Amino acid sequence: MNTLKKTYTFSSIVEDFKQLTKVGLAISVVFSSLAGYLLGVDAENGVDFKVLGLLALGGYFMVGASNAYNQIIERDLDALMDRTKNRPIPAGRMSVTTAFIIATIFTVLGIGILYTINPQTAMFGAISIFLYTCVYTPLKTKTPLAVFVGALPGAIPFMLGWVAATDDFGIEPGTLFMIQFFWQFPHFWAIGWFLFEDYKKGGFFMLPTGKKNKATALQIIMYTIWLILISVFPVTGLTGELKLSIVAAILVFISGIGLLYYGIRLYKNMDNKSAKALMLASVGYITLIQILFVVDKFLR
Template identity: 70%
Template sequence: MSNARTHTSSVSVLSDFKEITKMRLAISVVFSSVAGYFLGAEVIDFVTVLLLSIGGYLMVGASNAYNQIIERDLDALMDRTKNRPLPAGRMSVTTAFTIASVFTILGLIVLYIINPKTAMFGAISIFLYVSVYTPLKTKTPLSVFVGAFPGAIPFMLGWVAATGDFSIEPGTLFMLQFFWQFPHFWAIGWWLYDDYKKGGFFMLPTGKRDKGTAVQVVLYSIWTVLVSLIPAFGVTGRLYLTPIAAGFILLLGLGMLYYAFRLYKQRTAQAAKKLMFASVSYITLLQIIYVLDKFLRQWI
């Protein structure tokens, strides 16, 4: 009986650890960083890839843990977050703070081993997310604009890790993921509007599920697709897309735009949920196409 209880307890501790660091989100951020690294690297160094993955996970995990410490009382008010470790009382603030602090220090050390600029951008990301974006979420819809900065860093961070340099190429990757944040987060904000309202979060640009918000979702979706295609015109240094790859990106973009327009027409939570999934598919497949296009060009 005690063995079963110990097993259940260890499973619970592991699941709480995964939740306080938002493991699934952290892994998606690591994926973005590694994609950026593959795009920037002239020779793949798998030790650097490993360090980038570990450092990236630690930094995102730290940001999420700090975020949940700050928002624990508000999380308790919302259905989707009330069972998180802190509001549910399964983890103390001290434990969460220890995890966040250790992750921050280790993350910065690991990223610094790659190169100082990578560590600098990692530090900027965690500072903006925790100290600026998180407090603003209950104050103004502009929080999404502020949050788009740390959210756009991972794709760019991989290129900086590969080259030790910030230039037009990582700047383009940053801009791409920056614009993408808006339709993605506004779709989430629309879908979970009622729940966010309980916690007092302002996620939509007009504060409401209205035509004004829907128009902005469509506009930022269009800008995201346009920025995604800029490398096809040969104006972004070593970051280049072949016409075939650009065609695939355009098709993906039209798919995301279809769901953005559906949200504009229907203005329902269900339409917003579909756009959210479409936006995740878009950015993931885009990163895969960018990387495949680079390596296929080298091999052919």
């Protein structure tokens, strides 16, 4: 590891802070949480913008803490990979102690803020940090099953919003959880595909078969189909207060077919270009269906 630099600029400190807490990822997580909140809130009583703000802030701290702990644990492996070697800890711009202090403060703030919403929201936030840091991160160099474990904390944000709005866990947040759970497999396996060589340098096992082969691509297709089915399931009326109109269900289904197309294209082409296209399509998909769910609720 490089020695710590002696001089810093304000912009470099901000940039290192953003890299440590992965601001881009945090924003997407907060977006999912807010969408879940809007789905769970009683439309007649209106949106509580104070709770909305607390959820956004607590969600950011929760994700920031998880990412900071992750980068502390993986600092030596990050130094081996082109994608991560310039992160603040392996590059020597930030000490482990500083990162740990930030991670700990974020943990306390995140759980504390979520607790002010309701205890269940705080509990799920704490579970997310624990699973990501203490289970998923160590498993990444051991087995491809790490992706399945990582999908658990990754699926919490969407349902977290519902729990924040209702202080209740049932079929509705469970369905939101399953949507984001299944979504992560085509998303992260696509990333694992086009970054396969770089991940290999760090000893990470991300693809289900350990290889960029037809079997991995086929599993991506299978999980995408499961994702489509669970995403349109609320149209059946069997998911309690989480509902979906026929028109919205058709739009969600069409979006899913679009994502499936990119999975099939990867199966046919077996190249990094198709994997990148699938990854981008997956980001567009989850964002679009969350918007569709929310808009459909307030238009019904």
